[in-house]
Amino acid sequence: MTRRRPKPPKAYKDLEFLNSPDARVVRMIAEFLEPQRRFRRANIKDTIVMFGSARIRPRKETLARLRNIEASIRRSARPTKQLLTSLRDAEIQVEMSRYYEDAVELSRLLTAWGKRYASPRRFVICSGGGPGIMEAANKGASLGGGESIGLNISLPFEQSANEFVSRGLDFEFHYFFMRKFWFVYLAKALVVFPGGFGTMDELMEVLTLLQTDKVKKRVAVVMYGEEYWKKVLDFDALVLHGMITREDLKLFRFMETPEEAFAYLKEFLTATYLKNGSNGA
Numbered sequence: 599m600t601r602r603r604p605k606p607p608k609a610y611k612d613l614e615f616l617n618s619p620d621a622r623v624v625r626m627i628a629e630f631l632e633p634q635r636r637f638r639r640a641n642i643k644d645t646i647v648m649f650g651s652a653r654i655r656p657r658k659e660t661l662a663r664l665r666n667i668e669a670s671i672r673r674s675a676r677p678t679k680q681l682l683t684s685l686r687d688a689e690i691q692v693e694m695s696r697y698y699e700d701a702v703e704l705s706r707l708l709t710a711w712g713k714r715y716a717s718p719r720r721f722v723i724c725s726g727g728g729p730g731i732m733e734a735a736n737k738g739a740s741l742g743g744g745e746s747i748g749l750n751i752s753l754p755f756e757q758s759a760n761e762f763v764s765r766g767l768d769f770e771f772h773y774f775f776m777r778k779f780w781f782v783y784l785a786k787a788l789v790v791f792p793g794g795f796g797t798m799d800e801l802m803e804v805l806t807l808l809q810t811d812k813v814k815k816r817v818a819v820v821m822y823g824e825e826y827w828k829k830v831l832d833f834d835a836l837v838l839h840g841m842i843t844r845e846d847l848k849l850f851r852f853m854e855t856p857e858e859a860f861a862y863l864k865e866f867l868t869a870t871y872l873k874n875g876s877n878g879a
Contacts, residue, residue: 629776633769637784640767643718644871645747645784646708646863648701649800650731650791650822657695664688697791697823698734704789704822704856705738705746711864713744721786721867722747726777727759727768731791736762749777778803786871787818787863790850792826808849809842818866820859824852 615621667685671677705723712721723739725732727748739746740762748763751771759768771777781788782804790801801821807813821827836842853859 626773626776629771629773630779633780636766636769641718642722642747642784643720644786645722645724646712647724647781647785647788648705648731648735648791649726649788649793649797650697650701650734651793651797652726652728652730652732653794654694654698654730654734654792655691656698656734657692660688660691660695664692694792698731700822700856701731701734701789701791702738702741704859705735706742707738707856707860708863709739709742709744709746711860713742715872720871724749724781724784725763726750726796727763729758729760731793733760733762736760736764739764749780751777782807782813782817785817786815786867787820789820789822789853789859789863790827791822798831805846805849809846816870818863819850820853820863821850822853822859824854827852 609615616624664685667681667688671681671685674681708721709723712723715721722745723735724747725735727736727750732748736746736748737760745764745767746762747767747769748759749769749771750759750763751774759770769777769780771780778800781800788804790797804813804817804819808817808819833842833847837844837847851862853862
């Protein structure tokens with residue numbers, strides 16, 4: 599009796615193929631379709647995205663580290679250069695921790711306000727899903743009694759999902775460009791807290807899309823922390839050298855407190871997307 603040969607695996611079940619360079623396009627499409635399906639099932643219409651550094655920590659944590667270093671210096675007859683450098687770094691971390699606390703409060707205020715729009719769900723807080731400012735955004739949403747989204751990405755360091763992302767709304771991306779697509783596609787507002795290369799990359803891509811009219815909808819962009827942003831990015835120099843126009847500076851606004859940012863975003867979103875008290879786009 600002739601033995602039947604085992605059937606080869608179907609292409610869409612072949613993990614070796616799916617993880618190969620040949621199936622890259624399939625993986626890209628999956629990172630578009632799977633989030634789309636989940637957002638539709640969760641009845642989420644739009645978001646408020648909060649960007650910022652993964653390295654900014656809560657005030658309580660940074661103060662504890664500073665006090666430990668100060669205690670070490672007091673115990674040392676002759677503090678080392680390394681210890682003094684650690685002291686300076688710890689003092690800066692305490693200073694920057696205000697942005698973590700402000701992100702928590704702003705997210706809480708926005709979530710408590712946005713909860714009234716439940717069908718479809720409007721203005722849901724969305725972060726990169728990791729630590730730092732991203733954690734603060736998700737934590738604030740939790741304190742505000744609402745759910746929040748975390749668009750995480752696989753990285754060799756720093757990035758791991760924080761505990762405050764809502765179950766079912768946590769995503770893990772491989773491709774940066776697909777992750778950034780989902781940041782922008784649903785967003786009606788973006789708040790950009792201090793950050794490094796990643797935050798600046800996200801900020802500049804959003805500003806470029808708005809500047810070139812590739813994003814047709816109106817999107818509020820808040821740059822939180824004017825002193826920080828003007829120190830690390832000289833927008834006036836860009837205007838002076840003719841790289842952008844003075845009009846381009848209207849694409850964003852600087853804000854300094856959670857209350858100020860909340861008042862502006864609430865007014866913008868209400869006037870732009872909730873006209874006459876409707877729940878429409």
